[in-house]
Amino acid sequence: MSAGTICRCWLALLILLALTTGSAFIPLGTANLFVSLGIAVTKALIVLLFFMELKTSSALVRVFAAAGFFWLMIMIALTTADYTHRTDQRVPLDQVR
Amino acid sequence: MAEETLGFQYSTLQQERETVTLGMWAFLATEVLFFGALIAAYFSYRIWFGAEFIAAAKMTKVALGTANTAVLLTSSACMAMAVTTHEAGSRRAPVLWLTATALLGLSFVVIKGTEWFLEYQEHLVPALNFDLARHGGVAEIFFIFYFCATGLHALHLLIGICLVCWLAFAIGTGRLKPGSTTRLIGLYWHFVDIVWIFLFPLIYLAGRNG
Numbered sequence: 583m584s585a586g587t588i589c590r591c592w593l594a595l596l597i598l599l600a601l602t603t604g605s606a607f608i609p610l611g612t613a614n615l616f617v618s619l620g621i622a623v624t625k626a627l628i629v630l631l632f633f634m635e636l637k638t639s640s641a642l643v644r645v646f647a648a649a650g651f652f653w654l655m656i657m658i659a660l661t662t663a664d665y666t667h668r669t670d671q672r673v674p675l676d677q678v679r
Numbered sequence: 680m681a682e683e684t685l686g687f688q689y690s691t692l693q694q695e696r697e698t699v700t701l702g703m704w705a706f707l708a709t710e711v712l713f714f715g716a717l718i719a720a721y722f723s724y725r726i727w728f729g730a731e732f733i734a735a736a737k738m739t740k741v742a743l744g745t746a747n748t749a750v751l752l753t754s755s756a757c758m759a760m761a762v763t764t765h766e767a768g769s770r771r772a773p774v775l776w777l778t779a780t781a782l783l784g785l786s787f788v789v790i791k792g793t794e795w796f797l798e799y800q801e802h803l804v805p806a807l808n809f810d811l812a813r814h815g816g817v818a819e820i821f822f823i824f825y826f827c828a829t830g831l832h833a834l835h836l837l838i839g840i841c842l843v844c845w846l847a848f849a850i851g852t853g854r855l856k857p858g859s860t861t862r863l864i865g866l867y868w869h870f871v872d873i874v875w876i877f878l879f880p881l882i883y884l885a886g887r888n889g
Contacts, residue, residue: 592752615880633756633759634870643700657712662726
């Protein structure tokens with residue numbers, strides 16, 4: 583990896599950081615969460631592909647790298663699907679004590 | 680550690696490089712799930728408690744958090760420079776880049792510690808001095824998540840700082856020749872950076888415009 587690539591990645595990461603922090607203060611409703619997560623995924627991809635050299639790694643290494651994130655997606659997708667579809671009443675936490 | 684000599688179990692340097700990289704990624708995949716469970720918990724709390732949970736996130740220090748993210752992203756760039764210069768055969772350059780990486784990592788921990796101290800003063804630390812009457816139960820759940828996530832992340836970073844210091848020392852004294860060790864520690868460091876890339880928007884940016 584050349585010093586130029588590293589420098590460009592670093593600049594891109596800092597610009598994305600400024601964008602994500604700035605976007606958080608603009609009222610977009612639930613879109614705020616998706617904008618910030620989208621930027622986080624972009625930043626992570628820059629680190630994964632360039633700094634962690636997945637761009638030039640063998641297919642086997644990439645599969646290993648993808649496996650952890652793949653199972654994570656299953657865990658988060660099923661957990662959030664469960665919690666978004668619960669209909670039972672929640673007792674306010676302060677009343678429980 | 681003799682890096683130039685090939686391990687007895689390998690037939691080529693390329694094979695050794697592939698194998699150790701694969702091993703490191705297998706370890707990192709377990710770490711993805713480790714931090715991933717925390718993040719899944721965050722999402723279920725956020726859905727379950729809704730606005731109250733997001734309001735609690737607003738009590739975190741967004742300026743310090745943003746500065747810390749910039750510090751950590753820069754440390755990753757320094758780490759990448761250390762790996763590149765070391766593989767190019769330089770000895771002085773990687774030591775300097777690694778020193779920068781360790782110092783930036785340390786700055787992160789100091790800033791994080793400052794935040795924790797401010798939160799202690801605001802009675803936001805569960806099990807120590809959390810003011811339930813003032814902040815409410817959902818905020819306590821948020822701060823339990825917050826201290827678990829940032830604490831475990833800081834622990835990983837401290838381990839990384841120790842590894843980077845050892846690496847700088849080993850390269851500086853000439854005990855470590857260019858090889859896979861620098862790249863493996865680099866992978867670990869970048870991974871800790873990625874964890875923070877996801878923790879940052881979830882912890883600091885939730886509910887900022889409400």
